Amino acid sequence: MALLKERLKTGERLFGPFVNLCHPAVLEIAGNAGFDFAIIDTEHGEISSDRAVDMVRAAKLAGVSPVIRVYGNQPELIAKALDIGAEGVQVPQVSTKAEAMAAVRAAKFAPEGARGCNRYVRAARYSAADKFSYFTNANQETAVIIQVEGKEGIANLPDILTVPGIDVLFIGPYDLSASLGIPGQVDHPQLVAEMQKNMELARQAGVAIGFFVDDVASAVKWKNWGVQYISFAADVGLLYEVFREKVMAFKNG
Ligand code: 3PY
Numbered sequence: 001m002a003l004l005k006e007r008l009k010t011g012e013r014l015f016g017p018f019v020n021l022c023h024p025a026v027l028e029i030a031g032n033a034g035f036d037f038a039i040i041d042t043e044h045g046e047i048s049s050d051r052a053v054d055m056v057r058a059a060k061l062a063g064v065s066p067v068i069r070v071y072g073n074q075p076e077l078i079a080k081a082l083d084i085g086a087e088g089v090q091v092p093q094v095s096t097k098a099e100a101m102a103a104v105r106a107a108k109f110a111p112e113g114a115r116g117c118n119r120y121v122r123a124a125r126y127s128a129a130d131k132f133s134y135f136t137n138a139n140q141e142t143a144v145i146i147q148v149e150g151k152e153g154i155a156n157l158p159d160i161l162t163v164p165g166i167d168v169l170f171i172g173p174y175d176l177s178a179s180l181g182i183p184g185q186v187d188h189p190q191l192v193a194e195m196q197k198n199m200e201l202a203r204q205a206g207v208a209i210g211f212f213v214d215d216v217a218s219a220v221k222w223k224n225w226g227v228q229y230i231s232f233a234a235d236v237g238l239l240y241e242v243f244r245e246k247v248m249a250f251k252n253g
């Protein structure tokens with residue numbers, strides 16, 4: 001299956017949930033359902049890297065691209081996510097050009113960055129991969145997804161977008177709504193207008209745009225407006241929705 005980064009380059013519109021539950025089966029189910037990617041959430045989920053690695057394995061087997069959202073913009077966490085074989089790393093709360101540069105630097109081997117080199121990691125097939133091609137190709141094969149989700153980051157977007165190596169500019173509507181003083185109002189006209197402005201800036205910079213939505217109607221709307229990386233709800237919320245619907249159908253039946 002084509003890698004996430006390649007699919008982004010062809011302009012495909014991709015759809016994937018956050019995964020907060022700490023179990024590889026969730027990734028298999030996501031793959032079987034036909035999602036394009038799934039974001040293993042170590043920022044808000046309860047997932048450590050020794051569990052995330054089995055989730056990455058399951059995702060690869062099920063044909064859904066695994067992305068890891070790291071807990072913060074920390075080089076050790078970004079390198080670890082890529083060492084265990086995630087196709088992309090998603091970095092929350094990026095507000096300045098310097099922070100965006102730090103995230104890219106942590107995700108790339110030299111000369112583009114300073115990611116620590118080790119060929120005994122899962123991403124290098126525990127040394128079965130040819131070391132020269134691994135170190136040469138990894139930077140071109142893994143995606144860097146930068147989350148901008150606050151007023152400061154939005155103001156700095158033109159600068160942030162000049163940083164080479166960003167594959168997706170991801171706008172986090174929940175954090176952004178809080179930062180704009182309208183917490184949780186992700187459909188508020190002010191937020192929608194901000195997002196449309198950001199999309200245009202990303203388009204001019206040649207960077208794919210990503211957004212988070214809670215419902216399918218919004219996902220389709222943003223897809224048709226040109227968002228390429230559409231992150232949709234989270235496993236726990238989707239499970240709750242179906243549980244609740246079934247319970248209500250039973251009680252009212
Ligand atoms: C946000 O909306 O703040 C996100 O990080 C995506 O869920």
Ligand code: MG
Pocket residue numbers: 092149172174175
């Ligand atoms: Mg957020």
